[in-house]
Amino acid sequence: MNRKVTVVGGAGNVGATVARGIAAKQLADVVVVDIADKKAAGVALDMLEACPIYGSDARVLGTGDYAESAGSEIVVVTSGMPRKPGMSRDDLLNVNYKIM
Numbered sequence: 001m002n003r004k005v006t007v008v009g010g011a012g013n014v015g016a017t018v019a020r021g022i023a024a025k026q027l028a029d030v031v032v033v034d035i036a037d038k039k040a041a042g043v044a045l046d047m048l049e050a051c052p053i054y055g056s057d058a059r060v061l062g063t064g065d066y067a068e069s070a071g072s073e074i075v076v077v078t079s080g081m082p083r084k085p086g087m088s089r090d091d092l093l094n095v096n097y098k099i100m
Contacts, residue, residue: 003028006069009079010062011039016047018076019060023047026056031072034079037064 005022009015010032019030030047034040044062051058061068069075080096083089 004031004072005029006031006033006072006075008033008069008075008077010034011036011043012078015076015078016043018078019043020047020050023051023058023060024054024056026054026058028073029059030061031068032060032062033064033066033069034062035064037062040064 005019005028007015007019007022007030010019010030011034015032015034019032022028023030024047030044032040032044032047034043040062042062044060048060051060079099081092081099083092
């Protein structure tokens, strides 16, 4: 497979779901990048082991190193902090802005 997609924040629920869909449908090879690099590696391993069930030979890599995203045609950013009780949307925006 020649295409490559990076999912930033890929160890979270949304990111892992996006990455899994891309790999399962064999749309591209997937790089899961997350600050929680060990969790990203685990998520990627789960996907990689499930790919044959879907009939996909996509390569999946989980890492904390943004350098692995080099050559990606698409970068999907799903990283961010969930909204806490009592937190306004403006507060959430300010927190997530710092993450980006």
